[in-house]
Amino acid sequence: MAAEDSFRDYVAARLVSLSRAAYLLTGDRHLAEDLVQQALIQVASRWERISAGGDPDPYVRRVLYHQHVSWWRRRRLVDRPHADLPEKAVADRAADKDVEITVRQALRRLTPKQRAVLVLRYFEDLTEVQTAEVLGCSVGTVKSNTRDALARLRSTAPELADLREAR
Incomplete structure (x- = not known):
């Protein structure tokens, strides 16, 4: 028990x-x-x-x-x-919802492995070593997947840069 x-x-x-x-x-x-x-x-x-x-x-x-x-x-x-139907946002949280939607759409542009690496590294705040342990791969693979995912986000989701500058 x-x-x-x-x-x-x-x-x-x-x-x-x-x-x-x-x-x-x-x-x-x-x-x-x-x-x-x-x-x-x-x-x-x-x-x-x-x-x-x-x-x-x-x-x-x-x-x-x-x-x-x-x-x-x-x-x-x-x-x-x-179809993704947008959620109704309260007036004072509209900006937060816009950010959430933008980030969600940007993450969908990544492969599942790239998305997993970014979620673990930047949202779950795991180290490269911890991320490698979770995914069962080498630290080098985590680094290269992170690099490739960030490059892909920069090219396919330039609106994320605008969000960073606004904050």
């Missing part, structure tokens, strides 16, 4: 952070919830072994990001239309 309690405590403590990362990856609240749920289901069956090795966070995040890439690979084979 201790493993079950330990897992519940972990989920309670990390659910918000995992949900935020999943939302940044998917750009959709409902898909993010499904992604987190699927990742936690996979982790729950191995929780004793995962938690015994120390900090389970890198492993859980790796499962989350790998699950997202798997979903992306499956979905790209199926052409399914969908």
Whole structure:
């Protein structure tokens, strides 16, 4: 029963952070919830072994990001239309919503791996080494993916530079 309690405590403590990362990856609240749920289901069956090795966070995040890439690979084979309806913004938060939409659209222009690297590095504030551990790749791969993703954002989303200058 201790493993079950330990897992519940972990989920309670990390659910918000995992949900935020999943939302940044998917750009959709409902898909993010499904992604987190699927990742936690996979982790729950191995929780004793995962938690015994120390900090389970890198492993859980790796499962989350790998699950997202798997979903992306499956979905790209199926052409399914969908429209993003803008959310109603309160007048005083309109600028925040504009920034959110701009960043979300810019992240969608990246490959899933590039998006994962940027989310981990800049939104989750992980180091290059921690990011490499989560993604199961080398630090050099993290560096090159970060460089390529930032270059792609600069060329495909110049409006992000305007946001940075405005703040």
